[in-house]
Amino acid sequence: MSETFLDTLDEQGPAPAEAAKPAASLHEGLLVALRDFIVEGNLADGARVPERALCERFNISRTPLREALKVLAAEGLIELLPNRGARVRELSPEDVRELFDVMGGLEALAGRLACERISEAEFAEIERMHHDMYRFYLRRDMHGYFHCNQAIHQSIVAAAGNATLAATYASLAGRIRRVRYSANLAKDRDRWGEAMREHETILDALRRRAGSELSDILFLHLRNKRKAAQATAG
Amino acid sequence: MSETFLDTLDEQGPAPAEAAKPAASLHEGLLVALRDFIVEGNLADGARVPERALCERFNISRTPLREALKVLAAEGLIELLPNRGARVRELSPEDVRELFDVMGGLEALAGRLACERISEAEFAEIERMHHDMYRFYLRRDMHGYFHCNQAIHQSIVAAAGNATLAATYASLAGRIRRVRYSANLAKDRDRWGEAMREHETILDALRRRAGSELSDILFLHLRNKRKAAQATAG
DNA sequence: GCCGGATATTTTGCATTCATTTTTTGGAAG
């Protein structure tokens, strides 16, 4: 039974927001599907990316697949070895350090820009999420906390009103998603409390539209997140 | 009939230059060559990217060319219209605004990281370039000043010691290179003096390894650059 | 002379094919 590419997409299950919009072209759709396929960990770190198998999986020929692989390589998600195919890129501790810092820089920028243009409604929404997150924190609900945390950071980036920033941020987020740092707070209760306090200051600075201050706080917040991740994972 | 790309291509002279350029792989070499070809303005803004002509120009078939086009589209240098081919992406004022701000955010990050790890020798080198630039400023040597200016900003990014940051920065710089020169100080002597003074404060903050402060200064420096560019180009 | 529609040409997107290169397999020597 041959399954079509679109059927395969449907099988992916509950995917984030962008799954709802139909793919403008085959290439674009394949790119998204393949990126998700890799980011979600369907291939082991450093594993060879099997062209043949993926062609069958997505019911396409090698040409569009290889086009997508080149793009993913340019994004840094995989690496292409001449005549030796594509491999899922392994993130060294150095890579993780770099990614965290750049993410921190971009969030710092997002905070600064958000202070310039965020509306009261947008701020109220973030404030609401913050309170939700606090409740998760009090209940020691790690999963709910983490979800809220992600949503808040994402909302700050969105509030910056800069599509280029959002795209760059999303690309780096995809690269680092394979590193499971979400569970790290469980092993470090002190860090969890500290992170919660940092979020209080984030909200406060955003309320006061203190761009420069928020920029500093966000960078240091990410820096501390990195340190916690390195301490537990490294 | 509108201007033909072939005319533009013919003006370039003999093609073999790219073929002679040594490259690890055909794809990688072609990608670099094609990116330069577009960034250097060999194709008009919004112009169609002629697959067939470029294949002849670079002596390759359509397959590797199209792979390169997909990558350049992902980088934001061109845009792909379904069934209508690739076009050189035109930068709207909004795009330019976004790019300047993200560049500012990345430079702010670079300054902060540079303060953490720059060596005395690296700082001395930047200081030397700064003094060179000041001499160009005094002599009203726009070209020399601009070159030095670029080198200083590039050195700060390099001193950050973050390859991911450097790659992201380079990608955005390529996208904006077409309009970067329109931020011409020649039409705005006041801005030139202001920029020079800002560079003094940049060097001062870097000397004191004042990361947070330097971060602010660099972002605002880019923000002012953006305003100057918008004032002269808009 | 200008416009609208049908046809011819070009272009695009993808599949397939072909030449190399790499990897695996098989077996003989030590």
Added chain:
DNA sequence: CTTCCAAAAAATGAATGCAAAATATCCGGC
């Protein structure tokens, strides 16, 4: 049993082929 080397098999990188879509050209009507 291990090691080395040669042949087979598979994978990669790039060229070509082909159907569909878009663009250009031509021609009749107003």
